[in-house]
Amino acid sequence: MRFGFxxxxxxxxxxxxxxxxxxxxxxxxxAILDGMIRVLEQEGSDAATTSRVAEVAGVSVGTLYQYxxxxxxxxxxxxxxxxxRAQGMMGRVLTRGAYGSDREVARAVIEGLLELHSAAPALHxxxxxxxxxxxxxxxxxxxxxxxxxxxxxxxxxxxxxxRRKNLDAAAFVIYQAVRATMLACLLERPPGLDAATLxxxxxxxxxxxxxxxxxxGP
Amino acid sequence: MRFGFxxxxxxxxxxxxxxxxxxxxxxxxxAILDGMIRVLEQEGSDAATTSRVAEVAGVSVGTLYQYxxxxxxxxxxxxxxxxxRAQGMMGRVLTRGAYGSDREVARAVIEGLLELHSAAPALHxxxxxxxxxxxxxxxxxxxxxxxxxxxxxxxxxxxxxxRRKNLDAAAFVIYQAVRATMLACLLERPPGLDAATLxxxxxxxxxxxxxxxxxxGP
Amino acid sequence: MRFGFxxxxxxxxxxxxxxxxxxxxxxxxxAILDGMIRVLEQEGSDAATTSRVAEVAGVSVGTLYQYxxxxxxxxxxxxxxxxxRAQGMMGRVLTRGAYGSDREVARAVIEGLLELHSAAPALHxxxxxxxxxxxxxxxxxxxxxxxxxxxxxxxxxxxxxxRRKNLDAAAFVIYQAVRATMLACLLERPPGLDAATLxxxxxxxxxxxxxxxxxxGP
Amino acid sequence: MRFGFxxxxxxxxxxxxxxxxxxxxxxxxxAILDGMIRVLEQEGSDAATTSRVAEVAGVSVGTLYQYxxxxxxxxxxxxxxxxxRAQGMMGRVLTRGAYGSDREVARAVIEGLLELHSAAPALHxxxxxxxxxxxxxxxxxxxxxxxxxxxxxxxxxxxxxxRRKNLDAAAFVIYQAVRATMLACLLERPPGLDAATLxxxxxxxxxxxxxxxxxxGP
DNA sequence: GATGAATGAGGATTCATTCAT
DNA sequence: GATGAATGAATCCTCATTCAT
Numbered sequence: 001m002r003f004g005f006x007x008x009x010x011x012x013x014x015x016x017x018x019x020x021x022x023x024x025x026x027x028x029x030x031a032i033l034d035g036m037i038r039v040l041e042q043e044g045s046d047a048a049t050t051s052r053v054a055e056v057a058g059v060s061v062g063t064l065y066q067y068x069x070x071x072x073x074x075x076x077x078x079x080x081x082x083x084x085r086a087q088g089m090m091g092r093v094l095t096r097g098a099y100g101s102d103r104e105v106a107r108a109v110i111e112g113l114l115e116l117h118s119a120a121p122a123l124h125x126x127x128x129x130x131x132x133x134x135x136x137x138x139x140x141x142x143x144x145x146x147x148x149x150x151x152x153x154x155x156x157x158x159x160x161x162x163r164r165k166n167l168d169a170a171a172f173v174i175y176q177a178v179r180a181t182m183l184a185c186l187l188e189r190p191p192g193l194d195a196a197t198l199x200x201x202x203x204x205x206x207x208x209x210x211x212x213x214x215x216x217g218p
Numbered sequence: 219m220r221f222g223f224x225x226x227x228x229x230x231x232x233x234x235x236x237x238x239x240x241x242x243x244x245x246x247x248x249a250i251l252d253g254m255i256r257v258l259e260q261e262g263s264d265a266a267t268t269s270r271v272a273e274v275a276g277v278s279v280g281t282l283y284q285y286x287x288x289x290x291x292x293x294x295x296x297x298x299x300x301x302x303r304a305q306g307m308m309g310r311v312l313t314r315g316a317y318g319s320d321r322e323v324a325r326a327v328i329e330g331l332l333e334l335h336s337a338a339p340a341l342h343x344x345x346x347x348x349x350x351x352x353x354x355x356x357x358x359x360x361x362x363x364x365x366x367x368x369x370x371x372x373x374x375x376x377x378x379x380x381r382r383k384n385l386d387a388a389a390f391v392i393y394q395a396v397r398a399t400m401l402a403c404l405l406e407r408p409p410g411l412d413a414a415t416l417x418x419x420x421x422x423x424x425x426x427x428x429x430x431x432x433x434x435g436p
Numbered sequence: 437m438r439f440g441f442x443x444x445x446x447x448x449x450x451x452x453x454x455x456x457x458x459x460x461x462x463x464x465x466x467a468i469l470d471g472m473i474r475v476l477e478q479e480g481s482d483a484a485t486t487s488r489v490a491e492v493a494g495v496s497v498g499t500l501y502q503y504x505x506x507x508x509x510x511x512x513x514x515x516x517x518x519x520x521r522a523q524g525m526m527g528r529v530l531t532r533g534a535y536g537s538d539r540e541v542a543r544a545v546i547e548g549l550l551e552l553h554s555a556a557p558a559l560h561x562x563x564x565x566x567x568x569x570x571x572x573x574x575x576x577x578x579x580x581x582x583x584x585x586x587x588x589x590x591x592x593x594x595x596x597x598x599r600r601k602n603l604d605a606a607a608f609v610i611y612q613a614v615r616a617t618m619l620a621c622l623l624e625r626p627p628g629l630d631a632a633t634l635x636x637x638x639x640x641x642x643x644x645x646x647x648x649x650x651x652x653g654p
Numbered sequence: 655m656r657f658g659f660x661x662x663x664x665x666x667x668x669x670x671x672x673x674x675x676x677x678x679x680x681x682x683x684x685a686i687l688d689g690m691i692r693v694l695e696q697e698g699s700d701a702a703t704t705s706r707v708a709e710v711a712g713v714s715v716g717t718l719y720q721y722x723x724x725x726x727x728x729x730x731x732x733x734x735x736x737x738x739r740a741q742g743m744m745g746r747v748l749t750r751g752a753y754g755s756d757r758e759v760a761r762a763v764i765e766g767l768l769e770l771h772s773a774a775p776a777l778h779x780x781x782x783x784x785x786x787x788x789x790x791x792x793x794x795x796x797x798x799x800x801x802x803x804x805x806x807x808x809x810x811x812x813x814x815x816x817r818r819k820n821l822d823a824a825a826f827v828i829y830q831a832v833r834a835t836m837l838a839c840l841l842e843r844p845p846g847l848d849a850a851t852l853x854x855x856x857x858x859x860x861x862x863x864x865x866x867x868x869x870x871g872p
Numbered sequence: 873g874a875t876g877a878a879t880g881a882g883g884a885t886t887c888a889t890t891c892a893t
Numbered sequence: 894g895a896t897g898a899a900t901g902a903a904t905c906c907t908c909a910t911t912c913a914t
């Protein structure tokens with residue numbers, strides 16, 4: 001167990017219809033997920049109809065519905081996959097850089113996140129939008145709630161001197177601030193704000209907010 | 219529509235169709251805008267169909283279309299109204315608090331923003347979603363671009379000692395971070411993060427990021 | 437009485453709502469008719485909504501409906517006006533040219549028709565379309581039935597040697613052939629078919645069809 | 655819609671959306687075309703809404719739109735089908751009657767046309783209306799342009815002595831005159847003008863107009 | 873298991889017509 | 894009489910989902 005990432009195996013109903021027992025099934029399932037991402041990234045969410053996704057995935061709509069109970073289930077699965085990737089990245093970075101300075105660790109995590117987001121900005125945009133839904137869906141665990149939990153436990157375990165009293169609040173603030181900045185930067189591509197600068201700024205934002213002393217600004 | 223609130227591609231007629239000059243007209247127009255907000259807040263963006271908005275506004279669809287060229291035009295108008303409110307708030311706060319400490323000014327602005335967001339969180343959620351559009355529209359001034367510009371010029375004029383080199387980047391980061399945190403807090407209502415705490419945390423986040431010395435944290 | 441143009445004063449219901457007793461009323465009524473024609477000619481029939489017609493006529497929709505029971509009534513009135521113009525033209529031409537050769541008379545009539553059509557081709561197109569309605573409207577006298585009647589009586593009275601046995605059929609054929617050719621020419625403007633040529637061709641078409649000897653081709 | 659059958663402005667996708675390759679698809683497509691004709695014939699063009707056509711065709715609107723990109727595409731397809739039928743008829747008649755007299759050939763063609771028109775007068779009415787469009791569409795080959803071209807080349811090839819100098823004009827005139835007369839006759843059913851008479855009259859009209867000597871009139 | 877044709881509820885938008893001022 | 898804001902039925906079209914083959 002890494003950082004005590006607690007997470008329930010949530011909501012059967014909305015998810016994959018049948019566990020991909022077969023090899024072929026697994027491949028098809030992945031093809032559909034990738035099809036969804038590809039459409040999202042290249043054609044925008046308006047174009048992400050079930051038919052189009054199936055087409056891009058190289059299967060028929062019927063098949064798509066054999067793997068997913070409904071359209072939302074695809075997004076759920078995508079969320080799961082993305083969460084696992086984030087989790088994996090964090091694990092790798094933190095293990096590897098266990099002895100680096102706070103700044104180095106933070107920067108590594110942020111770079112990892114940026115990489116993850118860069119691979120599929122539109123997907124992450126979607127995850128934000130979904131997370132911000134006004135009418136709470138029955139989607140039990142929004143993507144960000146899970147991540148915030150993970151961050152919270154990391155902060156609790158970290159041996160750095162965190163200045164924050166309220167760790168729950170801190171985890172929440174960090175997560176929202178980092179994600180929004182990163183995502184907006186990727187999607188809006190504001191002139192004069194390249195990836196390197198972005199990482200610098202976010203790292204500094206987070207460290208100054210968290211750490212007792214963070215005089216080593218850029 | 220899926221994925222929350224996708225806007226349609228076209229933006230031919232971004233403006234109010236024909237502001238009937240009468241008094242009644244003005245009232246009807248406001249009723250429609252308020253109807254949209256009410257639906258957004260209470261029923262979610264999927265429910266914000268033109269029919270439903272008209273119904274809630276207490277007018278017929280036909281009337282709605284007499285005031286707005288299309289559905290998107292309502293959102294445009296809402297954006298304008300909100301921008302003006304934000305501008306007004308900033309003006310008032312900054313004038314009034316011209317002699318306060320940095321922290322006092324920052325806190326006042328953030329409290330003002332929180333107030334604005336609290337009045338219509340769903341609307342602001344929408345503005346975020348809009349701001350994150352993958353396919354950038356020709357919509358001349360996206361809400362956030364306008365606000366970021368305002369922040370940027372404020373930073374440039376402020377007589378405080380800003381530690382940031384790249385003021386454009388700083389304005390961008392601050393805006394995204396503050397807005398996302400505030401909005402997510404309002405919409406998700408995470409337990410243990412009340413309004414007061416939120417203001418404290420955000421103020422600190424911003425000040426530490428910006429100011430040369432921000433030792434007066436909580 | 438000229439050629440025994442018999443015509444009933446038909447269908448009160450669909451027509452002008454109130455006889456324009458006032459001077460102003462008469463002017464407004466004409467303005468509306470002209471507005472309809474102007475829109476038809478310049479913007480096409482899709483644009484000919486009651487609102488647009490009223491706008492172009494310089495009155496309000498309400499006023500328009502004070503003069504016409506419904507939209508169709510405007511077209512009825514237009515039909516009447518056009519029929520009267522056609523009648524007047526025929527009268528003038530036939531009186532003036534009473535002693536010309538058959539060909540001269542025919543040519544004069546056709547030129548007159550062309551002039552009438554040229555002034556408002558879109559209107560005449562509309563009259564055709566209306567005349568060809570599949571579901572017979574309650575519109576008692578279609579434009580063409582009235583004109584055909586007039587032609588028929590002219591053929592009956594004419595002192596030329598008509599070769600046709602069936603004058604009813606002949607009147608019908610002539611009318612349809614002439615009108616269609618003329619109108620299509622005006623609307624489609626086929627290259628290499630100017631007004632002069634058109635008149636020549638139609639005149640010849642009609643004369644050869646009707647007259648005992650028509651060896652004097654163009 | 656008013657004024658009979660206005661077509662909408664756009665013609666982006668003039669073609670069949672996606673001819674489902676199956677057998678069933680072909681049948682459905684035909685059912686829709688026939689449904690459109692049936693509605694046109696029996697209920698008039700105002701009734702020819704997509705829903706009604708689908709209903710009469712025995713399919714759902716969705717299905718209709720799976721075969722045709724939009725309402726106009728149905729009419730395009732109908733036009734194509736009709737053009738092909740006309741072409742086939744002409745081919746058959748001209749081949750078979752290669753050795754008949756001019757009058758016999760002409761009469762055969764006209765009888766063929768009458769048959770074609772009789773089968774679906776409302777459709778042909780529509781094609782006329784289409785042909786008379788004020789705003790010329792980019793629709794590549796309007797029905798009549800295609801037919802006029804065919805007539806024109808037939809006139810050029812015919813070994814009969816055509817008296818006309820301007821064959822383009824002659825083709826145009828013949829086409830418009832014949833079609834209008836025939837169609838109006840079918841739709842208005844003027845008393846005392848049966849099919850046989852109509853064919854006689856039209857044949858004579860055309861032959862006298864075209865041929866050097868046409869003394870063999872009725 | 874896969875396919876894709878069929879379904880139909882639902883959403884945006886228009887426009888003839890009315891009626892309170 | 895004139896005005897024009899309000900009405901709402903009607904239309905086109907989309908897309909998630911099902912089911913017969």
